[in-house]
Amino acid sequence: MTGRPIISIAGVRLSFGGVAALDGVDLEVPEGQIVGIIGPNGAGKTTLFDCISGFRRPDSGSITLHGSPQGDVELTSRAPYERTALGIGRTFQNARLFKSMPIRDILRAVQHDRMKRSGFFRSVLGLGGSVLDEQEVTDRADEVLELVGLSAHGDKPAMELSTGMLRLCELAAVVAVRPRLLLLDEPSSGIAQKETEALGPLLRRLAEYLNATLLMIEHDMPLIMGISDTMIAMAGGRVITVGPPAEVREHPEVLTSYLGAKATA
Amino acid sequence: MIHTTFSILSGGLVAGAVYALLAMGLVLIYKATRIPNFAYGGMASFLAFFHYNLVTGRRVSLNLDLLYLHIHGGVTVHLSFWAALPVTLAAAALLGWFIERLIIRPFAKASMVTLIIVTLGLNLLLTAVAEQVFGTKDLVVSNAHAIFSRSPVLSLGGVNFTYERLGVVAIVVVLSAGVWAFFRFTATGLAIRAVATDRDVASLLGVSVRQLSVVSWVTGSMVAAVAGVALASIVISSNPGLLFVLSIKGFAAAIVGGMVSFPIAVAAGFGIGIGEELVRQTIVQHDTKLYTGAPEVLTLGAVIVVLALRPRWIFKGIRDDEDTGITGRGGGSELFLVRWIDPVEAYRLLRAAIPTTSPGLRRTTRGIRIGVVAGLALFAVTFPFLPLPAFWTLPANLTLIYLLVVLSFVVLVGWLGQISVAQGAFLAVGGAGVAVCANTLHLPFPLPILGGVLLSIPVSILIGLPALRLRGLHLVVATLAFGLAAERALLPRFSEGGVRVVLPTYMRSDRALYYFFLAVTVVAFVLAGRMKATRVGRSFFAIRDSETVASAYGIRPVRVKLTGFVVSGAIASLAGSMLTYQLGALNAGYGSVAFSIEWLAYSVVAGITSIAGPIIGALFFGLYPELAKSTVSASNISHIQEIFAAVLLIVIMAVNPEGLASMSRFVRSRASAHEDDDGASDAEDLAAIEAAATAERHLEELPLEADADGDIDAEEAALSGAPS
Ligand SMILES: Nc1ncnc2c1ncn2[C@@H]1O[C@H](COP(=O)(O)OP(=O)(O)OP(=O)(O)O)[C@@H](O)[C@H]1O
Ligand SMILES: [Mg+2]
Numbered sequence: 001m002t003g004r005p006i007i008s009i010a011g012v013r014l015s016f017g018g019v020a021a022l023d024g025v026d027l028e029v030p031e032g033q034i035v036g037i038i039g040p041n042g043a044g045k046t047t048l049f050d051c052i053s054g055f056r057r058p059d060s061g062s063i064t065l066h067g068s069p070q071g072d073v074e075l076t077s078r079a080p081y082e083r084t085a086l087g088i089g090r091t092f093q094n095a096r097l098f099k100s101m102p103i104r105d106i107l108r109a110v111q112h113d114r115m116k117r118s119g120f121f122r123s124v125l126g127l128g129g130s131v132l133d134e135q136e137v138t139d140r141a142d143e144v145l146e147l148v149g150l151s152a153h154g155d156k157p158a159m160e161l162s163t164g165m166l167r168l169c170e171l172a173a174v175v176a177v178r179p180r181l182l183l184l185d186e187p188s189s190g191i192a193q194k195e196t197e198a199l200g201p202l203l204r205r206l207a208e209y210l211n212a213t214l215l216m217i218e219h220d221m222p223l224i225m226g227i228s229d230t231m232i233a234m235a236g237g238r239v240i241t242v243g244p245p246a247e248v249r250e251h252p253e254v255l256t257s258y259l260g261a262k263a264t265a
Numbered sequence: 266m267i268h269t270t271f272s273i274l275s276g277g278l279v280a281g282a283v284y285a286l287l288a289m290g291l292v293l294i295y296k297a298t299r300i301p302n303f304a305y306g307g308m309a310s311f312l313a314f315f316h317y318n319l320v321t322g323r324r325v326s327l328n329l330d331l332l333y334l335h336i337h338g339g340v341t342v343h344l345s346f347w348a349a350l351p352v353t354l355a356a357a358a359l360l361g362w363f364i365e366r367l368i369i370r371p372f373a374k375a376s377m378v379t380l381i382i383v384t385l386g387l388n389l390l391l392t393a394v395a396e397q398v399f400g401t402k403d404l405v406v407s408n409a410h411a412i413f414s415r416s417p418v419l420s421l422g423g424v425n426f427t428y429e430r431l432g433v434v435a436i437v438v439v440l441s442a443g444v445w446a447f448f449r450f451t452a453t454g455l456a457i458r459a460v461a462t463d464r465d466v467a468s469l470l471g472v473s474v475r476q477l478s479v480v481s482w483v484t485g486s487m488v489a490a491v492a493g494v495a496l497a498s499i500v501i502s503s504n505p506g507l508l509f510v511l512s513i514k515g516f517a518a519a520i521v522g523g524m525v526s527f528p529i530a531v532a533a534g535f536g537i538g539i540g541e542e543l544v545r546q547t548i549v550q551h552d553t554k555l556y557t558g559a560p561e562v563l564t565l566g567a568v569i570v571v572l573a574l575r576p577r578w579i580f581k582g583i584r585d586d587e588d589t590g591i592t593g594r595g596g597g598s599e600l601f602l603v604r605w606i607d608p609v610e611a612y613r614l615l616r617a618a619i620p621t622t623s624p625g626l627r628r629t630t631r632g633i634r635i636g637v638v639a640g641l642a643l644f645a646v647t648f649p650f651l652p653l654p655a656f657w658t659l660p661a662n663l664t665l666i667y668l669l670v671v672l673s674f675v676v677l678v679g680w681l682g683q684i685s686v687a688q689g690a691f692l693a694v695g696g697a698g699v700a701v702c703a704n705t706l707h708l709p710f711p712l713p714i715l716g717g718v719l720l721s722i723p724v725s726i727l728i729g730l731p732a733l734r735l736r737g738l739h740l741v742v743a744t745l746a747f748g749l750a751a752e753r754a755l756l757p758r759f760s761e762g763g764v765r766v767v768l769p770t771y772m773r774s775d776r777a778l779y780y781f782f783l784a785v786t787v788v789a790f791v792l793a794g795r796m797k798a799t800r801v802g803r804s805f806f807a808i809r810d811s812e813t814v815a816s817a818y819g820i821r822p823v824r825v826k827l828t829g830f831v832v833s834g835a836i837a838s839l840a841g842s843m844l845t846y847q848l849g850a851l852n853a854g855y856g857s858v859a860f861s862i863e864w865l866a867y868s869v870v871a872g873i874t875s876i877a878g879p880i881i882g883a884l885f886f887g888l889y890p891e892l893a894k895s896t897v898s899a900s901n902i903s904h905i906q907e908i909f910a911a912v913l914l915i916v917i918m919a920v921n922p923e924g925l926a927s928m929s930r931f932v933r934s935r936a937s938a939h940e941d942d943d944g945a946s947d948a949e950d951l952a953a954i955e956a957a958a959t960a961e962r963h964l965e966e967l968p969l970e971a972d973a974d975g976d977i978d979a980e981e982a983a984l985s986g987a988p989s
Contacts, residue, residue: 053817084819092817098810100874101803109803113819120828123799124792134799177818 005066006031006181006213012051012061021047022058023237029181031067034207034214036228036245038221038254044237045217046093049183053090054080065181085113089179093186093217095166097158103169104154107141108134110173144172147209148202164191175206182207184216188223196220200227225249267422273542279430281538282437283496287515288522288530289444290488295524296461297474297481300369301377301738303384306512307391308364308486310505312357313493314399318342319349320410323399346410353490361486365479368915375918377737378684383918385686386866390911392505393904405502412498433495440491441531448527453480461525506859510561513745517568520742537564558753565746569731572739641880645783649776658775660891662847665782667887669840671868671879672793673833678865679873680802681829682809683732685744686861688837690728690751693856694721695841697755700764700851710769714785717842721834729830733823748858759851766845782843789836794876796832805829863907866914886910 005028014022021044029035039045050056052063054075063075068086075083098106115137117129145151148168153161161169167187174182187203188196200223207214218224224231224245231248233240241251248254287305294302302308322343344352364387372383396402408415413432417425448454457477459467468474496511497503518537522529541560548559648661670688677683698717702708708716731743772778796802804825807815812822845851854860867886872878890906 055813055817079821080816081819081821084817090817092814096811096814098807098814100810101806105803105806109807109820110818112800112804112807115800118800120801123801124796126795126799130799137800173818 004031005029007052007066008062008064009048009052010062010064012048012058012063014047014051014056014058020237022051025061025234025237025239027232027239027242029213029215030230031213032211033229034204034216034227036224036231037215037217037234038219038224038231038248039217039234039240043234045234046185047237048234049090049185049217051076052083053088053183054078054083068180081113084177084179087178087180088183089174089177089181090183091170091174091185091187093189095163095170095190097166097170097173099159100157102155102157103150103161103172104138104141104145106158106169106173107144107176108137110176111137111140113177140176144176147175147206148172164195167191171202171206175210178210180210180212182210182212182214182216184214184218186217186219188218188220196223199223203227221249268424269546271422271424273539273546275424275426275430276545277539277542278434278535279499279538280542281535282434283492283499283511283534284514284518284537285441285531285534286437286488286492286495287512288518288534289441289527290485290492291512291515291519292522292524292527292530293444293488294481294485295519297457297477298369300372300380301384301516301524301741302485303381303512303516303741304364304387304391305485305489305515306509307388307395307505308357308360309489309493309496309512310404310503310508311391311395311493312353312360312486312490313497313503313508314395314404315356316349316353316490316494317404317406317410317497318399319344319352320346321407346412350494353494354487357486357490358483361483362479364486365482369478369482370475372918378678378682379918381684381737381741382865382869383915385862386869386911386914386918388509389863389866390908390915392509393907393911395505397904397908403502403504404497406498410498412495429498433499436491436495437531440488441527444488445527453477457481506857509859510749513742513749514564516742517565517746520568520739521571524738540564540567557757558750558755561753562750565749569743569746572731572735572743649779655775657892658779659847660888662779662782663844663891664883664888665779665786666840666844666847667864667883668786668879669789669836669843670864671871671882672789672876673837673840674865674868675873675876675878676793676805676836677829677833678868679875679878680797680805680809681826681833682805683826683829684737684741684865685728685732685830685833686741686858686865687728687744687748687751688833688864689856689858689861690748690755691721691724691834691837692841692844692860693751693756693759693851694724694834695838695843696845696851696856697759698838699766699842699845700759703766704764710772713766714839714842714846717838717845718835721838722831724838725831725834726827728834729827732826732830745858748861752853752857756851756853756856765850767849768846772846778847782847785839785843789839790876790879793836797876801828867910870910870914870917 007029009025009027009029012022012025013020023044025044025048037045037048047056051058052075058076061076065073065075065083065086065088070086073086075086078086098109101109115123115130115133118133119130122128123130123133142151142154145154148171150165150168150172153165158166158169167190171184171187174184184203188199191199203214203216204227216224216228228245230242231245232242233248233251233254235253240253241248243251287309291302291305294300294305319342322341324341368383368387372380375383411429413428415427415429418428418431419426448458456467456472457480459470459472460474460477493508496508500507514537515534518533519530521533541564544560544563649658670692673688673691677685677688695714695717698720699713701720702713702716706716728744728747732740735743768778772781804815804820805828807818807820808822808825808829815825816822841855844855864886867882868878871880871882871885886906
């Protein structure tokens with residue numbers, strides 16, 4: 001693998017009851033790339049994201065984030081919101097957002113941690129820079145709305161959006177946080193095929209806009225093959241192979257486990 | 266020593282038997298339906314009233330006095346105790362069926378918070394109906410009508426055991442064995458256990474979840490009848506409020522059993538009963554005044570501690586409620602009215618009739634809104650100079666206080682998505698703070714109010730702490746424990762001795778006090794509105810909608826929740842401070858759990874997410890009844906208003922959990938949701954993605970790779986050629 005890694009995962013194991021969801025994952029994600037993760041259902045992809053973003057704690061192993069404002073940081077003992085502050089952003093497989101809030105408010109809410117001049121009293125009374133904070137946050141919200149093309153829908157509550165628009169909104173939200181490492185869990189799931197084709201360029205552009213590393217799980221092969229610089233194949237809680245997309249696709253184990261599992265599904 | 270032991274055993278076993286019985290019914294219903302039934306005390310109480318009315322042959326009357334409508338009627342039936350019992354059980358079965366059919370079923374898919382509010386509302390409804398129909402708050406069971414004879418059957422260590430007490434314990438033991446056998450050996454029992462373990466798997470196996478729900482509500486209601494009848498006899502004088510409190514202890518026992526285990530729940534019920542009796546006989550008797558409420562505080566405190574430690578077995582059977590907020594589409598789709606009226610269709614017709622999108626109409630609605638607000642403001646400011654009778658001043662001031670009470674619920678339940686039934690306790694805390702600051706510290710006038718608010722902060726944090734670990738059902742039980750502790754231990758201390766606070770002379774005129782309260786209320790609302798619109802408010806909404814997602818975006822659930830509890834507690838205790846000055850002393854009626862639940866219901870009906878909600882709530886449920894009270898003689902007070910509010914609560918939770926204040930928004934969203942069903946969503950999706958693709962053009966500062974650009978062109982071509 002080329003390039004400096006942004007995150008190193010070493011020997012991560014996690015089991016639910018008797019099932020080993022992650023069975024010793026070792027991985028280095030090169031900084032600045034778009035990295036795709038493929039694997040059959042139940043391969044442990046989402047669980048890996050949960051471990052990186054802090055929603056699950058590995059039974060053993062370490063996860064280290066490199067080059068954060070605090071230098072290299074070992075993540076496993078940190079709460080999810082701390083990891084967000086360190087520059088890790090994620091989306092969820094089932095497109096989860098704050099369902100009752102209007103989109104623009106969601107995009108402002110996610111920048112909560114950036115509003116350093118808006119403590120409780122300052123923001124309620126409108127004093128000491130909190131007005132400026134509000135303005136900045138609103139401007140950024142409008143900017144990312146435009147980036148994903150949802151400007152016209154800013155006032156709609158999230159629950160009134162279709163799945164496709166919710167996905168876009170979720171992308172906008174995670175971009176608004178300005179992460180260095182962006183974890184996307186099946187950004188194309190639940191949206192129509194035609195829309196999926198437009199998604200690739202958008203994702204690429206978002207990564208460039210943020211100047212971030214993009215790590216994404218995806219089942220849509222054309223999409224992920226089209227935009228990944230590097231691809232990772234997982235199965236049974238392990239990483240099978242890492243490499244350029246074309247190589248990974250032809251890897252014999254990938255052909256059997258991934259495509260085989262697809263056929264039976 | 267032996268005497269004490271037996272006396273503790275005697276009292277404790279009987280109390281424990283009742284808790285065990287209540288816990289059993291709660292577990293039965295929870296196991297099959299996953300519904301925490303906070304109406305269980307109300308059901309038991311209603312059925313006990315029903316039974317003893319038959320036994321005493323008292324007249325059951327139906328008196329309706331609504332404006333110009335006067336209906337008076339009544340029946341008298343007289344039966345012996347054991348002849349009445351089957352009738353009561355049949356009535357219980359009917360009641361259970363009725364509740365399941367009309368009230369529970371529409372909420373099949375509702376969130377835990379919704380279910381809690383609905384069953385609390387149902388409790389309110391049953392209580393009010395019981396008072397309306399049976400004409401009294403208290404049920405007194407004379408010796409002649411006791412379930413078993415009250416004469417002693419044996420004496421141990423100088424303690425008499427009566428037939429009644431032993432009989433009730435025996436009933437519980439027999440019933441527990443019966444229920445246990447039911448779950449072990451009958452097909453229905455096994456099916457309920459299957460459902461409790463895994464609903465989806467159970468329904469795959471052909472178990473009808475619906476049918477089990479009916480069965481469990483009917484049997485649960487019959488257990489409630491037995492519990493109510495036995496309990497009313499044992500305590501001699503009971504009322505719905507008492508039964509509600511006892512059912513909370515039943516809840517405590519059920520929770521110890523993880524809400525699913527009968528043997529543990531029954532054992533825990535007996536344990537709580539004996540523990541309380543132990544405390545009562547060893548501590549309280551030393552100094553009744555000092556240790557008022559000690560048994561309740563200790564048992565309920567123990568429950569909170571157990572819950573906070575989160576032992577695995579308790580949380581095993583509980584459904585994991587991630588998103589517990591009450592907003593969103595409640596159980597609307599299965600509302601029982603759907604049979605006759607299709608709400609979606611009705612809204613569509615409505616929408617066809619009213620062009621909601623026309624700018625003209627939007628201007629008009631906004632015009633109306635501004636007009637109403639301006640009118641209210643004008644009235645509020647000029648009111649003391651209007652030629653109204655003098656008795657208006659008290660209702661007016663109380664209305665301002667109610668405004669703040671509802672606002673505190675809006676902040677906590679509507680915005681933060683947490684549920685608490687301890688808000689009444691904050692009124693008491695505010696009052697206590699005022700009393701201490703004014704009488705002990707001798708601070709000059711407005712300062713004690715500030716003192717009341719400051720005192721609420723540590724209390725809020727204390728009440729908020731369980732909320733950091735608990736959700737839904739457990740949180741309610743924890744706040745109930747706090748509320749009951751305050752009601753039993755704090756209030757008597759401040760209200761019995763007649764702690765009086767005195768206003769300074771310049772504030773004693775009605776107008777001066779009214780304007781002062783008005784100013785304070787307006788400031789509180791303006792600040793709350795500011796909070797809603799800025800960073801803090803948004804973090805509340807985020808936590809309400811999903812804690813997981815919020816923490817994925819860097820919002821800290823712990824900090825945000827505590828902030829919300831503190832803000833809401835401060836508002837409620839501000840109301841309490843004002844109330845204490847208004848009434849001249851702390852009033853116990855406003856600090857009770859019953860008061861909190863009632864006002865939670867009113868807040869939900871009025872609109873729990875909107876700042877307009879408190880205005881509607883305070884006017885309809887505060888001003889109007891206060892006025893009615895001042896004009897109608899006290900003996901004539903009808904419970905129709907409470908009944909009406911409770912029914913409205915349930916309907917509103919089924920139709921639109923955001924309440925009256927946001928009905929117009931709701932109509933709009935329903936209408937647009939319907940459009941989506943017609944397939945408009947796909948077109949919108951495409952349009953959005955297309956816009957995303959073209960938006961790129963306008964952001965020229967971004968370096969775009971040639972091949973990416975090419976992709977987009979090809980994409981656009983494909984999209985524009987696509988039929989929409
Ligand atoms: N909360 C949980 N409790 C028990 N087992 C779980 C839990 N979450 C995941 N698993 C198990 O862990 C394994 C990995 O799941 P994971 O969700 O990570 O798979 P995935 O690769 O994301 O699959 P998919 O493509 O379906 O999203 C699966 O066998 C799954 O059943
Ligand atoms: Mg997954």
